[in-house]
Amino acid sequence: MKYKNVKKWIAQAHKSASELEMQSLDFPKITVITPSFNQGEFIEDTILSIIGQEYPNLEYFIFDGGSTDNSKEIIEKYDEYIDYWESGPDKGQSDAINKGFERATGDIICWLNSDDMFLPSTLTRVANYFVNNEVDFLFGNSYYLFSLSNILLKIEQQI
Numbered sequence: 001m002k003y004k005n006v007k008k009w010i011a012q013a014h015k016s017a018s019e020l021e022m023q024s025l026d027f028p029k030i031t032v033i034t035p036s037f038n039q040g041e042f043i044e045d046t047i048l049s050i051i052g053q054e055y056p057n058l059e060y061f062i063f064d065g066g067s068t069d070n071s072k073e074i075i076e077k078y079d080e081y082i083d084y085w086e087s088g089p090d091k092g093q094s095d096a097i098n099k100g101f102e103r104a105t106g107d108i109i110c111w112l113n114s115d116d117m118f119l120p121s122t123l124t125r126v127a128n129y130f131v132n133n134e135v136d137f138l139f140g141n142s143y144y145l146f147s148l149s150n151i152l153l154k155i156e157q158q159i
Contacts, residue, residue, distance in 0.1 A: 026131060027056050028107035028127050028130060028131065029059060029105065029106040029107050029108070030057065030058055030108045030110070030126065030127060031060075031104035031105065031108070031109045031110070032058065032061070032123075033062075033063065033096075033097055033109070033110070034046060034047070034050070034063070034112055034113070034114050035063050035093045035096030035100070035113060035114065036063070036065065036067065036096070037064065037065035037067055037093075037114075038067045038068060038071065039067070039069075039071055040067065040073075040074060041069075042114060042115035043062075043071055043074050043075070043115075044074045044077075046112060046114050046117055047062075047075070047081075049112075049117035052120075055124060059083050059104065059105060060082050060083050061083060061084045061100045061103060062084075062085040063086060063100055064096075065092070066088045066089045066090070071087070071114075075087070084103060097111050108126060108130055110126075119143075122140070126140075
């Protein structure tokens with residue numbers, strides 16, 4: 001990760017899910033879809049933030065639109081952790097996400113763009129929320145990192 005101070009902040013601000021939370025959870029299958037195109041500069045951080053969740057019932061797909069940078073080599077590096085990936089021309093981000101939706105078998109389905117990252121324990125927290133609440137849709141807060149200035153901005157939305 002390029003932003004070591006942010007990584008340290010994330011680790012301190014967001015502790016891993018508690019043992020009690022982990023033990024009481026039935027771990028519904030979560031499908032994560034990553035659409036990508038020429039995101040070699042960022043996609044490794046995205047992949048690591050997903051597989052680093054160590055969520056025990058994860059289905060992970062990457063749909064790369066035929067990148068001409070080093071994206072494919074990075075994806076291949078993590079092939080054993082990815083349930084399905086492809087790299088070839090598509091009709092854009094929405095097409096890639098829709099391909100993932102068609103293939104998904106998860107109880108919970110989401111996508112994470114190839115220049116975004118999950119905070120630690122995100123998938124466990126999402127699963128726990130779905131298991132313990134009657135909800136059909138869930139969204140989270142965003143943290144924006146401006147790479148040139150390394151300024152972090154938390155955006156909170158509530159509905």
